[in-house]
Amino acid sequence: MKYRGFLPVMALALLIPMHILALSRIGEEQKRLPVSDESAPVITGPVVRLTALGNEGLVSDFLFLKAVVFYGGTFERKGRPRITPGEWKWLYNILTASTDADPYFLDPYYFAAGVLTWDSHLIREANELLEKGTRYRDWDWKMPFFLGFNYFYFLQDNNKASEYMMEASRREGSGRVISTLASRLAYEGNRTENAIYFLREILKNTDDPSIKNEYTFRINALETILSLEQAVEKYKKKYGSTPRDLHKLVEREIIPALPRDPYGGEFYLDQQGNVKTTSDLASMSSRR
């Protein structure tokens, strides 16, 4: 009779460590299971709206978080390209679904403006999202501002860009710089210089450290290009012709040495005498 209470205690003492062991083992095993493919189809907007049962806001938050978590996870990947075209498409789709659920939500637009353009060259898709943002968030100057930047820098459509900048400058909180930019865009040329202006403006309005890093990095690269362009101009003035390649600038002692491309590429002069880089200002290797 004495042992009656003893047995269950013994059993528990055995079973609890076993439970912990089993859980940790199955956790390890689970990691080895094939990961679900992130390019899987995304539920489209109308379906999301019907099935959210009044929680569209929450659903859009969740979809956006899924996109961010996926994007953050890719920085640990070793292979190249870091993100396949199918996955970019998936990212775009999930951002669209998120903004379908709640078209007023700023974060997906912001993310699209920062990520879809520079790394994947899905400019048209990013612009589609931003146009939606411009329509719904009619108080927010950042939406047309990002759009204007994309038109100016990626699509090289200064007229469209200046149009959107004008729109941005009309909205509250945009500051004087935007209207200056809008007018500057009317002039041709000065592409690199204007881009630095734009990016500085974005940087000023950012607190998120990863986005801040991203833009600081880009500004550095663009400033390097700007200094090279100025050196080429100097060469032209001095010798009356464009240099054959950038090494000529070092030879003639206009610059001390060729700068390094922070994106891992190499600077060169194209046929028209413009400074270009082999990296195309997209990350060549993981840099975080």
Added chain:
Amino acid sequence: MYGITIFALLLMVANYLISGMFMQEIGKVSVDLALSAVTFSGLLLVFFVGINLISKDFDRKTIYMVLSRPISRTQYIWGKFLGMAMLIISAMVIMSIFAAISIVMLKWTYPDYFARFSWMLVLLALTLTTLMLILVSALSFLFASFSSTSFIALILTIISYVIGTSIREIKALVEAPQAAGIQVSPFILKVVNAAYYLFPNVSLFDIKTQAAHGIHLSASYLFWVIAYGTGYIIITILLAGFLFRKREFP
């Protein structure tokens, strides 16, 4: 009540943790989370406490004792319903306070991300949610007044709620089927239209998006939605009382 308080506390912590993960519109996310969680727990309250209120009386035969008292059956329904409405209101007040605390904490931590935030709209959203919960509860009373078990009443209430949340979108879809590239027969159009007037249009009470983004709502919208809600509630309870009077007990 303890359950609600514990849930509200959990919600507060979760809201703080999750909202911090976002980049820009933390205010929006926190309002989304707070309102959705409050609505969800309110619905649980209606579905599982509200329905049992009447159906338990049938299941446990305690209804015989009540009916032998000198109160009419209509009085019984109204009394139970008003009690339930008060329970919903007090639970909503408790949860709203916790939700508000979580929003205040977030606002205090990330003051820059609450540019378009308005307490007025959040309060309005919570009030309309309370009205919506009372409406769903009234429906559950109607179903409980004629169904034989509490389970049937529960299923009927949940189905009506789900129909109610999506009826507006479905009506918009069948009225303009070209947009989605589908064909709609006139019969389906009639059915949907009938359902539109029959089922409670729950989505009208849902102003979470407006509250989250500080988008202005007109006073006439509020007036008509409150008029619609109270009207629907009174009709439902009158109907429930009528059905309950006709009901025969074995």
